[in-house]
Amino acid sequence: MKSCLHLLCAPAQDALAACIAHGAEGDCIVFLDAGVLQLFRNELAALSGHGWSLRFLAADLQAHGLLQSAQDLAFDVIEDAEFATLLPQYDHCLSWK
Numbered sequence: 001m002k003s004c005l006h007l008l009c010a011p012a013q014d015a016l017a018a019c020i021a022h023g024a025e026g027d028c029i030v031f032l033d034a035g036v037l038q039l040f041r042n043e044l045a046a047l048s049g050h051g052w053s054l055r056f057l058a059a060d061l062q063a064h065g066l067l068q069s070a071q072d073l074a075f076d077v078i079e080d081a082e083f084a085t086l087l088p089q090y091d092h093c094l095s096w097k
Contacts, residue, residue: 003027005090011037015096025051028090030083032057035096039066039073057083 006019006029016038019029029052031038036056038044048054055076061067070077087093 003090004092004094005030005086007032007093007095008035008038009033009095010035010097013041016041016043019094019096020047022094023052028053028055028086030055030057030078030086032060032083034060034064036060036064036066036070039070039075044075055083055086 003026004023006023006027008015008019008029008031011034015035020043023029029047031054039056039061044054053076055078056070058067058077058079061070061077067077
């Protein structure tokens, strides 16, 4: 199975649900823009326990006042430079809005 990088840009529950439905173990979700508001969704703990990589953009967390919360919850917080290196690591990229 090919791995996929999912860019989740929306705060709505249906965006996360669609992303999960079209993903699989080994995929990575990057929460960016308003997508960082998904930080407290219960589904995230289950995903990380089933082989998904979950990453949040630091600048967007900071903009929404959530950076410390993400760090307290031990989520992988990445800077823009690291985000730019992710795309070549995955076979596909999908954006969820």
